[in-house]
Amino acid sequence: xxxxxxxxxxxxRAEGRKVAVATVVATWGSSPRPVGSQMAVDEAGAxxxxxxxxxxxGAVVHEARKTMxxxxxxxxxxxxxxxxxxxxxxxxxxxxxxxxxxxx
Amino acid sequence: MKQDILDRLLAAKADSIPVALVTDLNSGxxxxxxxxxxxxxxxxxxxLLTKVRERLRQDRSGLITDPEDDxxxxxxxxxxxxxxxxxxxxxxxxxxxxxxxxxLTGYAVTVIDPRGSFATESRFPGVTLNDAxxxxxxxxLKIDSRTAVVTLTHDPKxxxxxxxxxxxxxxxxxxxxxxxxxxxxxxxxxKEEGLRDAELARIHAPVGLxxxxxxxxxxxxxxxxxxxxxxRKGSAA
Numbered sequence: 001x002x003x004x005x006x007x008x009x010x011x012x013r014a015e016g017r018k019v020a021v022a023t024v025v026a027t028w029g030s031s032p033r034p035v036g037s038q039m040a041v042d043e044a045g046a047x048x049x050x051x052x053x054x055x056x057x058g059a060v061v062h063e064a065r066k067t068m069x070x071x072x073x074x075x076x077x078x079x080x081x082x083x084x085x086x087x088x089x090x091x092x093x094x095x096x097x098x099x100x101x102x103x104x
Numbered sequence: 105m106k107q108d109i110l111d112r113l114l115a116a117k118a119d120s121i122p123v124a125l126v127t128d129l130n131s132g133x134x135x136x137x138x139x140x141x142x143x144x145x146x147x148x149x150x151x152l153l154t155k156v157r158e159r160l161r162q163d164r165s166g167l168i169t170d171p172e173d174d175x176x177x178x179x180x181x182x183x184x185x186x187x188x189x190x191x192x193x194x195x196x197x198x199x200x201x202x203x204x205x206x207x208l209t210g211y212a213v214t215v216i217d218p219r220g221s222f223a224t225e226s227r228f229p230g231v232t233l234n235d236a237x238x239x240x241x242x243x244x245l246k247i248d249s250r251t252a253v254v255t256l257t258h259d260p261k262x263x264x265x266x267x268x269x270x271x272x273x274x275x276x277x278x279x280x281x282x283x284x285x286x287x288x289x290x291x292x293x294x295k296e297e298g299l300r301d302a303e304l305a306r307i308h309a310p311v312g313l314x315x316x317x318x319x320x321x322x323x324x325x326x327x328x329x330x331x332x333x334x335x336r337k338g339s340a341a
């Protein structure tokens with residue numbers, strides 16, 4: 001799974017697209033995806049993989065585009081509210097830290 | 105992530121080489137740590153390198169921080185390991201139970217037995233079978249540090265050649281079925297074949313944790329428990 005994501009990132013780069021990779025580096029409480037989960041995003045917003053059950057991907061794509069523009073990595077922290085946690089199928093909330101970096 | 109780092113990471117994964125991508129979250133610099141080499145943007149002191157390799161060995165991605173300093177060191181270690189494998193020598197009754205238990209535990213299982221009537225699809229549905237002689241099969245399957253090897257045939261003609269290859273390989277676990285008496289004789293034979301004491305000491309025998317297992321399925325459970333203990337807790341098990 002992770003292989004496919006990094007391979008996709010490399011493939012997009014080879015086509016000359018801007019690419020950012022987001023990685024879950026820490027979790028607290030119950031978090032939908034474990035440490036090491038990844039997603040890759042290109043400049044057009046195409047994405048593969050996931051860093052949560054879907055509740056923070058939108059925000060991560062937004063930050064990933066900024067990282068593609070300025071080349072600066074970003075460390076993002078998300079608290080998954082109980083309400084959102086419920087929607088992604090978890091009984092309780094969790095926190096997740098995501099590192100976003102450009103492939104260059 | 106530099107293209108060079110990504111390319112090397114993907115190449116290592118394609119070759120089934122364990123590697124950790126270490127990211128300094130403060131600077132963004134990255135270094136690849138292999139079992140025996142380091143490549144990348146920043147150097148790691150020996151104690152940190154040891155911690156990174158420990159995480160790689162345990163397949164445990166996560167942060168290394170300085171407990172004394174919240175604002176200090178923040179390294180993210182991303183372990184990239186080839187899949188776990190269990191190579192079972194002997195398509196015997198215990199193997200029929202061990203193969204599905206190992207698969208559930210997350211291992212890619214191959215059962216090796218040159219005796220055609222043992223290694224059959226009907227006895228091992230869905231399991232990868234290899235009918236080469238055990239030493240040839242194990243050499244061909246390139247045992248790495250994510251591989252466990254268990255010999256189950258009781259037959260020196262099959263078990264001994266397998267052990268000669270397995271004990272000189274990086275396998276993280278080598279187990280061999282047989283009573284204490286059988287094992288004592290086996291050790292004598294392997295010693296004559298030129299194995300050193302340190303190599304012989306790697307064999308887990310009698311195989312499996314001592315849980316009083318009697319039936320083939322119970323023995324399979326004890327073997328899988330021992331493999332798990334060695335993987336998660338080190339050689340103490």
